[in-house]
Amino acid sequence: MHHVVWFRRDLRLGDNPAWAAATQQADEVTALFVLDPALFTNAGPHRQEALVAHLRGLDTELRERGGRLRVEHGKPLTVLPQIVDEVGAGHVHWNRDTTPYSVTRDDALARQLSCTQHWGTLVHEPGAVLTQKGTLSKVFTPFYNTWYATAMHAWPTETGDVTVAANPGPGLPDVATPLSIEGGEQAAHRRLGDFMNRVDNYLGQRDLLAVVGTSMLSADLRFGTLSPREVADIVGEQTEGRRGFVRQLAWRDWYAHLLYQHPTMTSQALKPQYNEIVWRDDPAGFDAWKHGQTGFPIIDAGMRELAATGYMHNRVRMLTGSFLVKDLLIDWRLGERWFRHLLLDADMSQNVGNWQWVAGTGTDAAPYFRVFNPTTQSRKFDPAGGYLRRWVPELAGLDDKAVHEPSIVAPLELAAAGVVLGDNYPHPIVDHSMARERVLTAYKQALAIAPDSGDVQ
DNA sequence: TGAAATGTTGGGGCG
């Protein structure tokens, strides 16, 4: 009996329900990845690079089991039935995902293939964490309480006596940038081990921008080189820091569950009354934001970090997101698309969930009147300016006080630091206090058109 | 997982 395991966002063999089931049920297994060229070119350079690195890592794991990873280029809807036919497979396994695109695609495939769909990308699958009424909570804290109390299933494990199908091995696209990401699940476990040395300090350090206080595991969770429930299990609950981090995994599950239930939230406000907001059309402002030229050092630092590395510190994601939506009054969907293009860890459910949180349009989101002051936040979370100087080097000569807000620094001090506003660093593209009033007015007008019903579509 | 505006309190300088 020959089974196919279709890998997607679960690029690992450990704690992988689809892989475990196939190796238990079949004598021979074909490990398949289908590279949809359209999806690949939609990804920014860093995500392309990471995908190739992780596919090579998965191939290495499979070689140790005597086989190879098979990579096919094309649309899964046509490729998968072809491969199943070619290898004579009786059954296909994969781990399901919650994005509308994947749900539609997988449902279509499930109608024409003998298959089993597993869950391997979340701690708890959609539907496993419900209120007493049997619904998905619209508020995070009760969701979290139930999530935390929900027991994890027994973990399936792969059996060793299966033959992994050989084939020429993956023909992988060349990537534009040299591979700097260590691919594969073993490298991912080393990164997890690295985080375990820091996790007890997580709550105290995660918001400090100049130190590595976060897990830095988001991309491994995105590609599935780490199993989220294995991570949750290893981190455990012994200390505040550990519980604080695991709580973040609950946010991740919650956003996935929400998108599974509300596929339209990719383009519509989860609170429909906020669809009435009249956004500004400001291509120049959007461009300045994208390229880190807003004149607000903390915003520019974050946007440059994103472009340079495919990563951005979570707090800075909130600040840059708030700046686009609240200060520039630009539609959150534009920012969501830009982030999704560039982020290594880009995932429709997480990205959309977080952007709707920032914009105040989601469930249990930041209230619309919560407007981050970029300068205040910068002083608070990067007091010594280490993060700013790293990503906005033209301001590096300013002292710790001035570096957060060059626009109000005395001309002599600017000159001494080699800063020429409007020349080598921009003037602020917007006045924050004016922008704050403007966005509060715009949101209030939207709510006046469509009074708050408190309901999700 | 805010911040600004407004209100309250109390210490200290000063006449």
Next chain:
DNA sequence: ACGCCCCAACATTTC
């Protein structure tokens, strides 16, 4: 000793 003012520090309200 007293009233007055200033203002930092904190609390509350508001968006």
